[in-house]
Every structure is written in C-alpha cells, then in structure tokens.
Amino acid sequence: MLKKILIANRGEIAERIIKTCSRLGIKTVAVYSEADKEAPFVESADEAYLLGGPRVQESYLNSAKILEIAKETKAEGIHPGYGFLSENAEFAKACEAEGVVFIGPSPKVISLMGKKVESRIAMEAAGLPLVPGISRPLKDADEAAELAGQFGYPVMLKASAGGGGIGMQACSTEAELRKAFEGNQKRAVMFFGNGDMFLEKLIEKPRHIEIQVLADKHGNTVYLWERECSIQRRHQKVLEEAPSPFLDRETREAMGKAAVEAAKSIGYSNAGTIEFLVDEEKNFYFLEMNTRLQVEHPITEEITGLDLVEEQIRIASGESLGFQQKDIVLKGHAIEVRIYAEDPKTMYPSPGKITNLKLPQGTGIRHELGVTSTSHVTPFYDPMIAKLVIKGRTRGEAAARLEEALAQYHVEGIKTNIPLLSEIVAHEAFKSGDTTTDFIQKNIVKTNTISS
Template sequence: MFKKILIANRGEIACRVIKSAKRMGIKTVAVYSDADRHALHVKMADEAVYIGASPAAQSYIVIDKILDAVRQTGAEAVHPGYGFLSENRVFAAALEAIGVVFIGPPSPAIEAMGDKITSKKIAQEANVSTVPGHMGLIADADEAVKIATKVGYPVMIKASAGGGGKGMRIAWNDAEAREGFQSSKNEAAASFGDDRIFIEKFVTQPRHIEIQVLADSHGNCVYLHERECSIQRRNQKVIEEAPSSFLDPATRKAMGEQACALARAVGYTSAGTVEFIVDDKRNFYFLEMNTRLQVEHPVTELITGIDLVEQMIRVANGEKLPFTQDDLKINGWAMESRLYAEDPYRKFLPSIGRLSRYRPPVEGPTVTGGIVRNDTGVFEGGEISMYYDPMIAKLCTWAPTRTQAIEEMRTALDTFEVEGIGHNLPFVAAVMDHPRFVSGAITTAFIEEEYPDGFKGATLDEALLRRVAAAAAAMNRVAEIRRTRISGTMDNHERKVGDHWVVSLQGQSYPVIVAADRDGSTISFADGAPHRVTSDWTPGGHLARISVDGEPLVMKVGKIPSGFRLRLRGADLKVLVRTPRQAELGALMLEKVAPDTSRFLLCPMPGLIVNIAVEVGQEVQEGQALATVEAMKMENILKAERTAVVKSIKAKAGSSLRVDDVIMEFE
C-alpha cells in the first residue's frame, strides 16, 4: 500500500480524501494557494506545499506546480478529487511518466470519456442509449443557431470538457442559442482551458439519474446503484438522494449494466459515474461519464456501506474489488443537501466573506435511528473566497426509508448554524417540506417551475405556525424573568412577569396566556387550544431545541426588540411577543419603506465586470443584456428589467465591484 499520497485539490473534497487516507494509515500532502493558506485541508494534512496565487489558473490547475509538489514530498500517488485536474488526461499521463500513480482511471479512458463528444460516439458503439444532438465541434454563434434549429428547440449548449454545470446553457430560441454559445464558450475557457462547444436535444420533463460504477484492473466492474440528482439550479445539483424513488428494479438493472458496459469499452478502472437523463416513461439516455469521484458520492456510501475513496486507492494500488455485484444491496435511503455560499434571497448570487458562525449538526447516529454526515472544508472564522466553487458543505442524512431520511434532513438543516455570509440553507430546508419533493414527483425543472420568481422564504402552515408561536411565548417568559432579575427594583423585589401576551409572526397575531410551572409552560390560545412547551433554552442561546406537545421543534434564535428572529424549515420569521397594550400601539406604527433603486443597475454580488454591453444614451429593451459579471467561476449576465435610456455608466470591463455598487444609471 502507498505510504504517502498527495491530494491535488482543496476544500471539502481534499478533507474527505484525507479522512479515508488516515484511516488506512497513509500519510497525506495538501497543496494550497494564497487564498488557502489557513484552509482546513491544509491543517488536516501531514504536509502542505504552497503552489501559487489564488486564481486556480495560477495554482490548482497548473500541472507543473503539482508535479513539483509531488517531487518535493516524495508522494507515491495523487488523488485529484473532483474539478480542477481530476479529468485532465495530460495530468494523469504526466504522473504516469514520472512513476507516480494517478488515483483514477487510465489517461486514455479520461481522454475518451472526459470529452463529451467522443464519449457520445463510444457510448453509441457500446449500445448505450444516447440523446439526439450534433456530435461535431461548433465554430461560432451563427453555426450554433443553425445546428440548434436543425436539432429542434429546446437545446442544451455544453462545453465538451465541462462538468459541474460550468459552460452549460439551455436555449429555447435563436437569440438564446447565440447568447448561450458565447457564454458557454467563455466559461469553458475560464474553467477548463478548453472552449469547445457542442449541442444536443434538451429532454423536457427530465430526471437526472446517475449510476456509480467501480472497476479494478483485473476485469471486474460493478455498479453501486443510482443517485437521483434532479433538484438542480442552472444545471448545478443542489439536492441528491440514493436510491431514486422513480426507478423500478428492471430499469435500475438495465442502467447499471449499460454503465458497466461503457466502462469496460474504454478500459475503465477506479470510481466513475455514468449520468443519464430519464424521461417520464423511464426511457433513459446517456448524458456523460464523469471519470472521477462525484460530489454526491456520500449518499452512495451511506446506502451501500462502501468507502469509495478507499476503494479508489486500493484499485490504484492494483488490488481486486473485494465484492461482486450480488453483494451490493440497497440499505435504506440517503439524502444530500449541498450548502452553497449563494444568497437565495438575491437570486442565488454568490456571497463571500467570513464565517462568523459555523456550527454543523453533530455527526453520527441520531436519537431517531438515522445518521448525520457532514463533509466540509471550512471552519468558523474562515473565509469564503471569490476564487473557487461556492460550496461550503455537503450535509447528508440516512434512515431506513425516504420519508425518515427527509425528516432527518429537516432536523439537521434546522440545527445547522451558518452566519456571516449569504447561503442557501433556507432554500434547501424549504425544498425538504415541498409537497412535490416529498412525493418524489420531481424533474430537473423543479426549481424554475416551483420558484419562478426566485426564493422569498418559506411560508409555514397554520399548525406549525401555532407551535412556533407557543414556543416563542414560552421563550419570551424565560427572557423576561431573566431581565427582571438583572434589572431588579429599588426594594430588591423582582418585577412580576405577566401572563397575557400577543405573539405576532408571518402576518398573524395570536393572543395567548402563559401558565408556567417547574417543568415548562402551557400556552393557551384565544380559541382555548393549549400547547405544552418544554425546553432547556436560555436567553442568548443561538439554537433552541424545544418540545411542543411532545413533538420536537428546532429553531435558530436571534434577539430583536420585543421578540425574536426565528429560523426553521426555510422560514425566516420576525416574531414579536408583546403585551396586549404594546401590540395595540404597535399596530399604529408606520412601516419603513425601502429606498427606490429602480433607476440603477447594481452589482448583485462581489465580482469582476467582464464587459459592458451598452453605451450612454442608448435605449435598452426589457430583457436586453447590459453587463456581465464573473464570480466564483460563473458568468452572470445582467439584463434590463424594463425599457429605459442609459444615463451614465459607472463601471468598466475589468472593474472589481462589491455588492450593490452602481454599474449604470438610467434616465
């Protein structure tokens, strides 16, 4: 077995590989850029080597710098993680040339499957079902429009060397095909150093279901069942689960066998994933093969008990797979929520900054019989950089059934504390409660169909709202008692805390009576319905674990005047707990009106202005591109929301802007 391996990656996946290597008794080497000097993966590794400036193009994807780090440390093998150089055949071949083992497939397999155009042709030859499309390279936007018209809209414009949603656009007409071609080309060049583009038919009402394969160098290949990855935003997966609630055993077997046939056709070894698009009749079409470990691999590990990173290392060491296809059963259900530094209230735009608070839920077995796992690469006080993918963590839960796994995830998300940056935790929490997700009736269009105007926060139903109101009333009593004990009175007697309160939240007001005893409080509503509340929450606590009528309720707590900010199940609630007289007077107070910024185009995220598409004095139409901002390896095209005339332009290409910096003003 290898004595030392180098991880040619960063963040969460580098930490993940280090954990398995340490369990196997293998020493690890981390590499890091300027932005990652104090990163978690650097602290976890046995050794660390500096490889350059913050941009990935000057550090993590510079092959010579990784090779130098290998030589300096004497690493015998390299695990590439995902992204960066993980599917770069030149990198794999360079390692082979200096006698260092690449913990992944052979370079010819990477070349064959890493190129989406070539992989489609090989898949067709291996009798794998494929999506109709144009398999050749596309020279320019005009040719892209012609091909898209011939294939038939809608089409998917994709980077040949792409992955992770980078360099990918859906076009429904000529204008979108032209615009999408250029954006995909730019993103592909920036992310992969390869701007080749191809086009294929976009299957409507599709599900994204992928098969995990594992092959050794002794001719053995197995599939570890499937993952459902249909909850996506901008082709980037957000929530994954294993298995899929949609597949039947026959379809699962057919997909698995085709995935293994494709792997054998290219002499594949190591872990890999064959992605399929599945329509509503369970017809499936080959999408691509990822010749690396997938972001969502933990859900497969949770339902099979197989450590995929360990198996990759063992296969790279020349060992045989220790199991056969018949040994691989599906045990229970697993969910994964990707926690991104993206603000769902600002159209999921990237957010950067310091994690002023980062408290994941406790990992391991839960009191309800499930399992919580959190793969992460950050820590409290650390920085989220603008240079890399915005992923913060991958929160996973396991339980015997899908319903139970979802419930475990709800609790874990409500327990997860993240402060200091915008993040999508409220959104994924809301999805877990969405009836369509709960029923399993999902497609890759789920987010755009269910949240067409963006995410505005979840609305709690009446039953849950009353439970929250009861909890807030009980918490308020505890806070009031503490406050009176601190303030006291001149004669050293405590001020009596009243029993009658009005709890206002989510546009509702509930008059309540609080009857407290040694073990908790009974909260009676105006309709006479009582709720029994018990908790060990104390004022100042950021997390409240409360029992209401015997049912658990977990909320993140912040103090505001006359109440609390409570966050749970994707809802962000301003909860006021006031005396009846205070509530009466409060109803007469004026609401603060937000300033009108409709005359300005504001930068929606910290980023770099790639180009300004208009001029001063130009009339722009609704939907017209105004500027392009690049952040976290993604191009974001800012468009006009109405017809207007450009009065002035405050930024130029190459400018680095902060959130809400003015880009241009309209008359």
C-alpha cells in the first residue's frame, strides 16, 4: 500500500482523506493557498506546504507546483478529492509521467467520460439506455431547432464539456432554444474552452439517481447500491440519500448491473459514479459518469460499512477488491445535507468569519467538517463548509434525526443554508419520498424569495 499521499484539495474533503490515511498509517502532505493557511486541514496533515495566492489558478489548480511538492516530499501518490484537478486528464497524465500514483482512473478514461458527446457514444456502445438525443456536437442553432422539433419540446441544451450546470438549459419553445444556444455556447467557451453543444429530450419530473461503482486493476467491478440526488438547486445537489425511496429491488439491481457493465466496457478502475435520470415509470437513462469520489460518498459508506477513500487507495496501490458483489449488504438508510455559507433566501455566498459553531450530537450523526468555530470563510472557493450525514434503521428514522439535528446546528458570524435545509426536510413531500428534481421549485420557491 502507498505509504505517503499528497492531498491536492482543501476543506472538508482534505480532512476526510487525512482521517482515513491516519487510520491506515499513511503519512499525509497537505497543500494550501494563502487564504487557507489557518484552515484545519493544514494542521491535521503530517506536512503542509504553501502553494501560492488565494485564487485557484495560483494554488489548487497549479498542477506543476503540486507535482513539484509531491516529488520534494517523496509522496508516492496524489489524492485529488473532488473538484479542482480531480477530473483533469492532463494532470493525471503528468502524475504518471513523474512516477506519482494518481488516485483515480486512467487519463484516457477521465478524458473520455469528461466529454458529454463522447461519453454518450461510449455508453451507447456499452448498451446503456440513453435519453433521446444526438451523439455529436450541434452545428448551429438552426440544427438545434430542427432536432428539437423531432424530439418534441421540452428539450435540454447542454455544453459538451460542461459541469455543475454550466452551459445547461431547459427550453420549452424554439425561440427560447435559439436564445439559449448562443448564450450557453459563450458560457461554455468561457468556462471550459469548448463551445460544443448537444441536445437531448427533456425527461419531465425525473429523479436523479446515481450508482457508485468500485473497480480494481484486475477486472473486478462491483456496485455499492444507489444514491438519490434529486433535490437540487440550479442543477447543484442540495440533499442526497441512500438508498432511493423510489426504486424497487428489480430496478435497483438492473441499474447496478448496467453501471458495472458500463465501467467494465471502458476499462475503468478506482471509484466512480454512473448517474442516471429515472422517469415516473422507473425507466432509467444514462446521464453522465463522474470519474472521482463524490461529495455525497459518506451516505454510501453508511449503508455499506465500507470506507471509499480506503478502497480508492488500495485500488491505486494495485490491490484487488477484498469482497464480491454478494458480500455488499444494504443496511439502513442515510441522508446527507450540504452546509453552505450562503444566504438561504438568495442562495448567494456569504463569506466572513465564523464566531460560534455548535454541532448537533446524538445517535446516527456524522460530521464532515472543513471549518472550526473561529474559521474565516473566504470568497475564493465553493461555499460548502460542512456536510451533515444522518444514519437510521429506516428512512423515517433517518429523516426525523436529520430534522432534529438541523434544529440544533448553530453557526454565528455568517449566513448559512440551514433554514432552507430545515424547510426541505420538514416538508410533507420530502417525508413521503416525493423528491423529483423540481422539488425545490415546486415546494420551496413558492414560499420564500429564492431566485429561480
């Protein structure tokens, strides 16, 4: 197993990786920006090195500097966490060139699955069901309008190299589509350097359900059940749970087997997630593959008893999976909410200094924390400061514990989205499992001033 790992990330995920490494006796190297010099993860690591200024280009996206520190500290591997360089094929390739193990899949696979059109073609070849659409970039807005007429409105326009909802827009009319094409193409070029756009039929009132897979380098691949991530805001996940309250056993197993076949078909290794849209009749359609650890991975850990970071490290070290599909038993129900430093009404970031932090305690509560009671939340990075993970024997028990825990969660000095989360989990639609992707728009937006 790897003996020393550099963590090319920050905040709660850096802390999360350090925790597992410490348990396994693996030395850790943290890298940090000037804005993060007093962050908890810097203190938690065995060694810590300054990358540069506060902006990501000066620090967490400075791949050359990160690799330089890895070599200087004799780190054998780099764990990229999520975001930043985690799905950067060029960085993974540079790690290979320097003899440093990238804890993730191969650069070739990262590149393939990072492009929506190419990944769609690959998954079509693997036999996965796809949303009606095209498997090549659109020529222009005229072609988009012609195809939309064939599919029938509404349609979803997407940037091929997009992520985080950037370059994505639902369109209900031709006029709306033509306007969206130009604007989203410009955004795609700005954010990703790639203006390729493609089009799909919009599945109405879907659920966003993803399958976690693990694959070693010896041909063994398993799925670790599913996570439902349907409660979203501007295509960003807000609350996730495992298992889905919607799926039956037959659909769950069919999706799991499809995800395994998909991973095998592209020679995947390490942890990955196949994301699906599921309609009201439980038909499922491939959406995309995330070639990294997911923010919501703790809920899978809670229902399986596995440590996904440990499994990532073991796979990257060349070990075989220590279990088979039949050994993975689903136990209980887990829900995760993301705690953001943001105004709960506008959903805009709310940076500042935390003056007091009181965390809920009790049975089935797990905290993934990137701050302390005196931390300064900077405006330079994603405003997520923590995750609250709740485990129960049943969904009802987990939901009740979550509602109580949120009532006890206390943060002073900055605004957070805790009021919004409390409103979501108290809603009857959530309690009944009616959690389609329009949940917030349908049940929450009408009762407050959040901008849609």
